[in-house]
Amino acid sequence: PRTYSGSASCKECHEKFYTLWETSHHGNALQPWSAKLAAALPPQPEPIQVEGNLYQAFITPESGWVMENGTNRFPIAYALGGKNYYNFLTLLDDGRLQVLPVFYDVRNKSWGNTTQSMLRHFDDGRIDSALPWRDSMLTFNAACFSCHVSQIDSNYDPETDTYATTWNEPGISCESCHGPASEHIRVCKAAPTNAPPKDLQIIGWWEMRGEQRDSACAGCHTKGAPISPSYETGDRYWDHFDLTTFEHADYYPDGRDLGENYTMGSWWLSPCVNQSQLDCIHCHTSSGRDKHKANPNNACISCHQERVEKIREHSHHEKLTCVSCHMPMTPFGGMNQSDHSMRPPMPNLSIAVGSRNACVMCHTNQSNQWALDKINNWHPDFEKRTAPELERALLVQALRQGDMEQLSAALAYIADPASDPLFVTTLIRLLPPSNESRQHTVLRERLANANHPLVRSAAATALDADNLPADRPALLAALSDDYRIVRIRAAERLVALPDTEIPNEYRKAFDAAVDEMWESVNIRMDHWSSSYNAGNILMRQNKIQEASEKYDRAHKLRNDIPQPLINGSMAFAQLGRLDEAELRLKKATTLPEPSAEAHFNLGLLYGEQNRTNEARAALYKSLEINPQNHRAACNLAILLAGKNYPETFRLLHQAIQLDPYNPRYVQTLAYYYINTRQADLAKRTLEQAFQRGLVTPELQGMYQQLR
DSSP: OOOOOOOOGGTTTTTHHHHHHHTEEEETTTEOHHHHHHHTTTOOOOOOEEEEEEEEEEEEEEEEEEEETTTTEOOOOEEEEEEEEEEEEEETEEEEEEEEEEETTTEEEEEEEHHHTTTOOTSOOOOOOOOOOOOGGHHHHHHOOOSSSSSHHHHHTTTTTOOOOOOSSSSOOOHHHHHOOOEEEEEEEESOTTTTOOSSSSGGGSSSSSHHHHHHHHTSSSEEEEOSSOTTTTOHHHHHTEEEOSSSTTTTSSOSSOOOOOOHHHTTTTTHTTTOOOOGGGGBBSSSSTTOOOGGGGGGTTHHHHHHHHHHHSSSSSSSOHHHSSSOEEEEETTTEOTTTTOOOOOHHHHHHHOOOHHHHHHTTOOOOOOOOOOHHHHHHHHHTTHHHHHHHHHHHHTTTOOOGGHHHHHHHHOOOSSSSHHHHHHHHEEEOOOOOOOOOOOOOHHHHHHHHHHHHHHHHHTTTOOGGGHHHHHHTTTOOSHHHHHHHHHHHHHHHHHHGGGGHHHHHHHHHHHHHHHHHHHHHHHHHHHHOOOOOOOHOHHHHHHHHHHHHHHHHHTTOHHHHHHHHHHHHHTHHHHHHHHHHHHHSSSSSSOOHHHHHHHHHHTTTTTHHHHHHHHHHHHHHHHOOHHHHHHHHHHHHOOOHHHHHHHHHHHHHHOOOOHHHHHHHHHHHHHHOHHHHHHHHHHHHHHTTTOOHHHHHHHHHHH
């Protein structure tokens, strides 16, 4: 079997490449403390206040350390980065390698507050909060999945919540990209001089397809999540990772970067990538360097010779490179990110959804409207050509904001096979939970027929095998999908069904996919989400006690997030332990981030206990935090019925406006109209529901009684 030999074993035959790698940012992605590292770091002149404490780094060739309030000493074990900044790691008693609270800015030659440097600066008024420096998101063992060291084993012990992490090499080694080298070394040394073996027993990038090369880079250069325990160069990305798309606040609604997204989410939007054979190593060496740094336009000339040679006419500027407009850099967390979507500046999208564009990033004294006027003057058809970009960005923005008036247009975009797969995935993930027939018809069709595995996986996740038998055939077929990400998501939706509901012809595929699903769930036992997701599956399987333990475990790992407490309360309520359920919900309502869902569930719990005043207060609070919470509006309306009918009617109209395809809301409103002798309003409510396609036997029966 092939084994790892270490990068030093490559030097004998590949000294030139070894030297280039050794000095690269890939090779130095993690650096142990050394005199060389110390020489690159000036003294920190004065302490920096972080979370009310004072921190100061001290540097010597032999060692570095950070002092807390002049008394507590944290030795610097490793440094991360070096291109734009250095972050520093210290080894804590529990084996955690923790990012220290001060960092060094290489470009500005200054020391700073680590977590403050990571803040996102939203353009819509939202305020980001700095993490505590001991937060698990800044724990190297937990947050860095093999992207700064080679062949890592976290050796996490869930029983003691400790680590004994090991790795083969710091940094990204030669074998990280080329695979274990032992057999390569053996066959090459055994071969006659000047007669290399036909089979080199190594992964050669020259032999891989562009998609494989991109996948090898994407493991680290995406905002992704692992779904398998191991990835080997040459494997397909979607068999090993999921991808965060533009539902996330780190993206603008048009897919431009706001926070840190690690490149590939933008790359897969690029027309150059999607309409050609372009891959990462067209522009970058395997060690990450820019091949065309001296003349960036050389990267584009093979496909765009005429525009490169006439760049002044094309750009309407005297001195520009292609990347100035098509790949502008944006700062985040001490780094500069190039926009790898390679799209042109689109000030019309900036006006609509707030995203950045290269025009006003250079012309900082000008407005987006000024830039749009300039471009329209140069290209009269510009807004017509970019209309599809604007349409999809506005759909993302609308669904993010809970504007359900755009739901029909979003479903049409999702259903169109020509739509961009990343935007389709985004919109699917932003769809509200609903049993509306058209939504599920579209999702079933996308699961069955979409070309992209990410779209199929998102469609599977959005279906509901537990409550809608019509969703099951598509999910059962997806258990045999060619891609693991689709099989896992299908298994997640089917796993709660009784064994008798899984047809015999699907049993083998179901069992295999469920095994893959649990393997995926259990990859990161040090992440709260692993225990939380396991709890959700166990709840649906009616394994309530086991689920409650998983939720409590998730809360222990991450005590500032409400979801484990909320779902844990549901588990304890089902176990009949209402005091435990209430305790968890009250705790969830006191977290720093207000949770509408926590107040909503507390209101339901109080309602079940006939604590009406407390229930009303909790539901009103839920609506105050999230005015889009139609479930809170409906339940509050029911509590107020008989006491304040005008408010009952207002709240039910609000619920219907927010979720127009929910038959319960329509039926409840019509019922209370009938109770208050307003049969005409009840009839009109039902007719309006029928007109928008909401027809159920219950609603039809109610309407017949009114005729």
